Amino acid sequence: MEKVLELLADGGFHSGEALGSVAGISRAAIWKKLKMLEALGLQIDSVKGRGYRLHPGVELLNNKRILDALDPSVREAVVVHTCLKTASTNDLVREIPVASPSIKGVCLAEYQTSGRGRRGRAWDNPFGSTISMSLRWFYSAGMASLEGLSLAVGLGVLKALERCGAGNLKLKWPNDVLWSSPDGFQKLSGILLELHGDPTGDCEVIIGIGVNIALSQKQINNINQPAVDMQRVCGTTVSRNRVASELINGLCRTLDIFSQRGFGHFQEQWEQYDAFAGQNVVLDASGNMVSGIASGVNGHGGLLLKTSEGMKIFNGGEVSLKAVTLGKSK
Structure with missing residues (x-):
């Protein structure tokens, strides 16, 4: 399939017969393999009389x-x-x-x-x-x-x-x-x-x-x-x-x-790029929910959260951050 994809990478149409010749398999086998690739998310155009091509905008790694x-x-x-x-x-x-x-x-x-x-x-x-x-x-x-x-x-x-x-x-x-x-x-x-x-x-x-x-x-x-x-x-x-x-x-x-x-x-x-700076947030630290105002990070990358009990620092790990707006998280 690598050879077939290399051929399709030019963006042009290629017949099933031509693809089969490159891969050393039948046209029917090519059709099945292309269907498998489509099932994985690859966008392939098929036009009767012209063959197959990668959908415009699809670029394979080189x-x-x-x-x-x-x-x-x-x-x-x-x-x-x-x-x-x-x-x-x-x-x-x-x-x-x-x-x-x-x-x-x-x-x-x-x-x-x-x-x-x-x-x-x-x-x-x-x-x-x-x-x-x-x-x-x-x-x-x-x-x-x-x-x-x-x-x-x-x-x-x-x-x-x-x-x-x-x-x-x-x-x-x-x-x-x-x-x-x-x-x-x-x-x-x-x-x-x-x-x-x-x-x-x-x-x-x-x-x-x-x-x-x-x-x-x-x-x-x-x-x-x-x-x-x-x-x-x-x-x-x-x-x-x-x-x-x-x-x-x-x-x-x-x-x-x-x-x-x-x-x-x-x-x-x-x-400067902090999405939640100064916003009310709720922090889920392994099931422990903590509310506060996101106040940046310290020199070690720990999250600074201003809570009702004062400023707290949270480090990495099983932690997620969600903004809170009008009483709802998003």
Whole structure:
């Protein structure tokens, strides 16, 4: 199917016979495989007498295009792997061989069967319509010094999406990227960090990022929260490969700065994008509901919440944040 998709990637129509010849299978088998891809979310047009093509606006990942668009210093410091399908890029990225701990491994997939989000949620990524990416980073100063990393990563993702044309973006603590629309906040990107290793020594950081790029209205409706994609945010077609390159560039810069200066370097800018600054919110910390006014973050990335009992600090973990308006959460 990789060869078939490479042929379809030009956007033109191709007959079932031509696709079958490339894949070495029958026209009937091609039809079945294309139907399977459609079931995964890939938009394919079929026109009698002309054949099949990728729906206009669908762009498949291209490893060379991603690498060519990287900053030269970043290109030398990463190994980038793209694939059609995997269980989870957060798992697959750990299998990418790197020459030394200073090299970051990056994995992107057209489709994940078991993509993970925060708090055990599944991350839905229709085939060819999102960015599903993971980066592996080796860090020698211990997990204890990684406080605030998820917030710094969220800021790095937001700035990368801005460079691709997105505007009116905000950050939801600790690391969701939201679009501020006339209808309220809609989720554009989600981030998941997984840490392994020594609290005071060598450790491994896996950063998983999902970005909605070009979803159908049906796909948007199937998401269990208000959501949006880059195409709607920008009002035009957005290149998935460009977004991937900007994310890699931005993440590598963010991690290099974080390793030297910590979250304190990013704190002021993060607060400039804080979606709920000064608003009444309710915080769900593992079932413990706490109400207060969102008052920014401290130098370690902890949420500052002004409550009836005074200012309280909440750190990462199983915590979600919801704004409260007219007595209702949203």
